[in-house]
Amino acid sequence: ALSFTANGLDYRQDVMPIFKEKCYDCHSSKAKKVKGGLRLDDEKHFSKRFSKNEVVVPGDWDASYLFVTLVMPRHEKGAMPPKNKGESLTEKEIRTVAEWIHKGAKIDGEKGKLGPENWHPDRLLKFKGGRVVTEQFGEAPKVKKVEAKWEIWSNKEGKKITARFHGLVKDKVDFELKNGKRVSYPLEQLSAESQARIQGLIDSPVMMSEDD
Secondary structure, rough: OOOOOOOOOEHHHHHHHHHHHHHOOOOOOOOOOHHHOOOOOHHHHHHHHHHHOOOOOOHHHHHHHHHHHHHOOOOOOOOOOOOOOOOOHHHHHHHHHHHHHHOEEEEEEEEEOOHHHHHHHHHHOEEOOOOHHHOOOOOOOOOOEEOEEEEEEEEOOOEEEEEEEEEOOEEEEEEEEOOOOOEEEEEEEHHHHHHHHHHHHHHHHOOOOOOO
């Protein structure tokens, strides 16, 4: 078993190096497209996402969306890192992330509530073949996956299009049109209502299915 620290771990010192190696291709300023709008290389940005959509619930690693995606089977959509896009976290790395959350998810000098001692990851996390055996500590939260749906979007001039939203890349919206073409449209040129809807999709804990 790992020897856990008394005061918990620090994100920058203990957890960020893990994400830098395994997750930065999709979740940092260097990514061509920041998946889900979530950056793990910016502590202030990352910590603000904690309460918005339960990406991290300090003291409750089993309910933290981030942790659930890290231990999902690689073949399932929503698993992080995605299949064929990097190596899974090792058992030691998964335990480190779990302990960091359990001990209050300390980040940027701030720390949340601690988890109950009887729910300590060192006691409850069980592995088989390098993967977490979830039934050992209860059913992990389900990550809801939905297909991107066709919606009507409007710009500031009132013109409307029917398209599916696939993401936001450097302030440009990735839309799929009915003819199958993908287009990039400046976010600032959309109507206030469309911009708000896109922000809601980015902040949502729902996992959008990807075609790529």
